[in-house]
Amino acid sequence: PALDTAAQRLQRLVPKEFAERLLATRGQVGKERRMVTILFSDVKGSTAMAERLDPEEWMEIMDGAFDVLIEPIYR
Incomplete structure (x- = not known):
């Protein structure tokens, strides 16, 4: 599992x-050896938000953010 x-x-x-x-x-x-694309991102206020939310809620938000951030890499 x-x-x-x-x-x-x-x-x-x-x-x-x-x-x-x-x-x-x-x-x-x-x-x-390969040519790769790496994306570094700092989500402003994310630490404070993560401290306030349940882990499941936080993962849902971050999954949505990753969907938006990762899509341009595959273009």
């Missing part, structure tokens, strides 16, 4: 093929 949840979360953040590869190799992907 916990692995299923981790797999589902991972597949929302990275392409399905890469998520499956990471899970199959337990994160031990072979040495290779």
Whole structure:
């Protein structure tokens, strides 16, 4: 059950093929060089908000934010 949840979360953040590869190799992907895109983001006020909300509410908000932030990367 916990692995299923981790797999589902991972597949929302990275392409399905890469998520499956990471899970199959337990994160031990072979040495290779690739061109990648990395997005760093600081959500203003997020720490204070996370302290006020239940963990489930916080994850729902952050999942929505990630959906918006990640979409342009795949264009």
